[in-house]
Amino acid sequence: MESLTNTTQDKKSLFQWIRKYNKQFIGIITTILALLFISPYIYIILTSIKPSSEAISNSPTFFPRELSIENYISMFNQMPILSYFFNSFITAFVSTVLSVFLGALAAYGLARFSSKLGNVFLLITLCIRMVPMISIAIPMYIIINSMGLIDTHAALIITYTSINVPFAIWLMMGFFNNIPKEFDEAARIDGCNIFTSFLKVILPVSLPGLATTSIFCFMLAWNDFLFALLLTSTNAKTATVGISEFLTAYNLDLGPMTAAAVSFSLPVMIFSILVQRYIVSGMTLGSVKG
Amino acid sequence: MTKEAKVSFLFFAPAGIFMLIFLLFPVMLLIKDSFFQVDMISQDSGTFVGISNYIESITSDRFLGATTNTLIYVVVAVSAELLLGLFFAMLLNTGFKGHGFVRTILLSPLMIAPLVSGLIWKFMLNSQFGIVNQLLYDFNITSSRNAIQWLSDDRTALLSTIIADIWLTTPFMMLVLLAGLQGIPVTLYESAKIDGANKIKTFFYITLPSLLPVLVVAILIRTVDAARTFDIVWVLTQGGPANSSEVLSTYMYKTLTRYGEVGESSAMAVLFIILLLLLSSYFLISMFKANKK
Incomplete structure (x- = not known):
């Protein structure tokens, strides 16, 4: 009897050992696979710091043989990339403030006072999500054109806001529904009206x-390419359109292009790692709840 | 109107008015334009042509070709993302030491612009300086350094755009599926173990069915997004060579900007919306049924 329990214990510990070992094995394999998966991006970063002749070498290597900031310098020399970045930032920033303000x-209003209208609205938002961007872009181009706003910041701000507002309403409703109504009531008892209780109590809680x-x-605004391509030409041209112009039929500036692509996306990547918590909660909100 | 409804209306009004002008009106205009022959320069309202714009689009070979390419793009990209995403999600879900770090690595492309993904792959798949061809040559898979003209060969152009899409959006798939996996109660697995189910059986009888609602939503979201792809295709091939990688979005863009055909591009855009709504309603219904169970 004793020996029996001993062997089962041995078996158990052996099993646990295999499992533990297994887990580490899986960990190593997954890490390698993850690094392989992300390697195209690492490759672009490494290429951007190669000398430009090496960036377009006929026998490319993953790691740079020599380091250089040549590509970054020629990126600045070839186009007013800073003003394109500024255009991207200002249109994205203003449209974000507008959409979040209107959306919140x-x-x-929908979450607190009329759940029926709220449900109808969720359906509309879902439908809008199905509408391809290009379908909105066609009439938007005609409207913006007739307003005389082609190639202005306003054109992009209006467009981004109109696409973002339904989405902002949908996301914010999810958050407001999680805030107990007692918060509003307590604020009202303390002498707030509906608007001040929204501003002073609800908004801070839903940060x-x-x-x-x-x-x-x-x-959405920062990464947009289609609308910027369609609605701007010189004055309000955004970074995405600018970067894409390193590659034209006559001009294949691959070195400076990698520098511009990295300058455009690396801050976003670092930022998104820092705020990953929020991104994950936003992305899984709609899809996992159902 | 009750006081409550009034307040609700007041809160909703600014966003409502904005969407009325800049979202509902454009869609209305789109539908109207699809029945008209519109001249971009004179900016008059155009002449009514009935459904001839629709007939013209449906019967044109390029439209049908673009639709077929879009379908191929969606089916191949979404299935590959799904398999890869599920694979990574299951690996991460084993909870090995340092899985949080690996998850962060895998999620880092999540917010990269589709345009940048297109640029990255344009660079890597370049037939002259691209590292993909170099690697294929180094591993003796191909016999010369520029054996495959990824972007300028009509057999591989569409595939190249799909590769860029898969790379960009697998992290999203992984994220959603991982959240779904973590939502499966541990007790289910425990009782399966007691019943003597092996790993494969557990996967097919516990994991997949429990994951189904999340799977359906993830597939729906990605299907719609893949169908409206524009940036990646535009930057990689512009739909070429010889329209071999033309998808609906790029074709509509060209119809509008290169040929100035507002009416026809509007008609295609309306057809595209209807197509996507039909497709997603099928998904939504099956999701609803899955929920009921």
């Missing part, structure tokens, strides 16, 4: 929600 107000919504609205 509307979401609060994580506002952060998540802002990140998504900002990223």
